[in-house]
């Protein structure tokens with residue numbers, strides 16, 4: 001593939017079919033997008049959407065059925081070696097670590113494979129163990145580690161070679177809230193250094209706060225891509241107003257305001273959605289006039305967008 005412009009990652013018409021005994025399964029269906037240098041792109045989508053398949057093709061672990069992708073201009077099929085040199089990958093899970101080696105030994109081994117000389121490798125490993133809060137346990141066998149700690153070792157491995165493009169599949173899976181917040185900070189530091197990040201995640205909070213843009217994938221197709229704020233504005237999702245100390249007798253007056261949709265109301269709380277700024281202004285005004293001023297306005301979140309755009313198959317599993 002050629003003609004990728006200044007993008008770090010260019011995916012073009014990418015499809016991947018898996019043949020199975022029952023029926024062929026189209027895990028990716030004509031997916032096209034770019035990721036600019038220094039950008040953090042979140043990949044969102046339900047289980048089985050095609051995220052891991054996409055990650056595996058971009059990192060040369062799997063061949064596309066049709067279409068293709070380039071990383072820093074290198075074709076993922078024809079220039080696989082160059083692509084592997086450019087990418088740092090976190091796939092997670094149990095695979096890829098030697099359970100009877102310590103974290104330090106695992107990482108030193110990977111540093112050597114990445115071609116780092118012994119001194120540089122050792123320094124980098126110590127630095128990463130420190131940065132990821134693993135120093136205390138660095139010299140214990142990784143088979144004694146918790147899931148979140150293993151995930152941090154995977155992360156250290158992905159960061160070893162200071163890759164231009166970091167690709168991570170559910171990196172905070174199994175991490176406690178502190179470790180997950182530390183991970184977010186780490187990604188921000190990577191971005192500040194110019195690293196490009198592709199992040200598949202189920203964590204909407206993380207996607208909204210960390211990603212410059214998010215891509216919504218479902219059934220192997222790219223359903224939407226853009227900055228979280230832009231996607232939310234385009235989707236015309238409604239803001240929610242919650243007013244404490246509400247009195248149900250006020251409901252008819254609230255319902256009379258154009259663009260206000262009452263969701264629930266009783267003698268303690270009103271929850272309403274507003275379609276635009278004028279409706280919001282009118283509602284706030286009406287509430288404050290009658291002495292209600294414990295009011296919160298919540299903007300729409302990616303979670304709502306996700307729910308609106310993606311059919312909820314998990315519910316059908318019950």
Ligand SMILES: Nc1ncnc2c1ncn2[C@@H]1O[C@H](COP(=O)(O)OP(=O)(O)OP(=O)(O)O)[C@@H](O)[C@H]1O
Pocket residue numbers: 018019020025026027045046047048049050051052053054
């Ligand atoms: N080796 C394989 N053989 C057959 N089908 C496969 C194979 N790998 C993936 N699939 C199918 O391709 C589809 C996409 O799977 P994929 O693992 O890419 O989803 P995902 O978005 O990463 O899901 P999750 O959020 O659960 O990790 C699924 O229907 C899956 O069953």
